[in-house]
Amino acid sequence: xxxxxxxxxxxxxxxxxxxxxxxxxxxxxxxxxxxxxxxxxxxxxxxxxxxxxxxxxxxxxxxxxxxxxxxxxxxxxxxxxxxxxxxxxxxxxxxxxxxxxxxxxxxxxxxxxxxxxxxxxxxxxxxxxxxxxxxxxxxxxxxxxxxxxxxxxxxxxxxxxxxxxxxxxxxxxxxxxxxxxxxxxxxx
Numbered sequence: 683x684x685x686x687x688x689x690x691x692x693x694x695x696x697x698x699x700x701x702x703x704x705x706x707x708x709x710x711x712x713x714x715x716x717x718x719x720x721x722x723x724x725x726x727x728x729x730x731x732x733x734x735x736x737x738x739x740x741x742x743x744x745x746x747x748x749x750x751x752x753x754x755x756x757x758x759x760x761x762x763x764x765x766x767x768x769x770x771x772x773x774x775x776x777x778x779x780x781x782x783x784x785x786x787x788x789x790x791x792x793x794x795x796x797x798x799x800x801x802x803x804x805x806x807x808x809x810x811x812x813x814x815x816x817x818x819x820x821x822x823x824x825x826x827x828x829x830x831x832x833x834x835x836x837x838x839x840x841x842x843x844x845x846x847x848x849x850x851x852x853x854x855x856x857x858x859x860x861x862x863x864x865x866x867x868x869x870x
Contacts, residue, residue: 724815725756726860731821732771734778744826746778750801751857753816762809773804784824784847794819794849819855822847 713721729750736744750770759766777800778784784792798817805814823846825833846854 720755720815723755723757724753725759726818727752727754727759727766729770729820730767732774734774736824737779742827744824745830746784747821747823747825748774748778748819749821750774751818751820752805752814753818755813755815758809758811758813762813769805769808773801773808776808777801777804790850792847792849794847794851794853794855797822797849818857820857822855 729752731747731749734746734748735742736746752766752770754766762769764772781800784797798819801817802814805817806812825845848854
């Protein structure tokens with residue numbers, strides 16, 4: 683009986699000692715001073731739903747429904763001459779309508795990572811400063827002109843669902859802002 687008790691104490695002591703040693707001698711992840719400085723000024727701005735028309739052959743062919751959120755430099759956002767939301771809307775029109783970054787007929791050529799980097803580069807170029815660190819795509823869908831007409835018709839029985847854009851790697855746009863669920867749960 684005493685041997686069993688001593689073995690139990692010995693196992694508990696070894697376990698506690700190994701846990702203490704592992705916690706004492708492991709190091710925290712090393713972040714560069716540049717990364718620490720960026721995280722200190724970073725803020726997530728939730729986006730708004732924006733509807734961008736697809737213009738082709740002299741008319742509207744459909745609409746992109748998009749909701750983007752951004753990781754931005756909070757000190758630089760406050761110094762912008764044009765408010766951030768209006769800058770985002772302008773940049774999205776330039777990218778989706780002007781540059782036609784997304785080809786609706788060939789959705790297989792769509793690259794979500796390229797889209798995010800193009801939006802980030804376009805926004806930073808318009809603001810003439812490195813304000814946007816990251817673009818989060820919460821929603822990116824397309825409604826054709828026929829879909830819009832069916833939705834507008836009250837006699838339509840079956841309402842069409844927007845089609846989520848899938849990039850060539852099979853990824854859809856459903857990024858989540860870090861901490862957003864906690865804020866919603868807390869009632870903020």
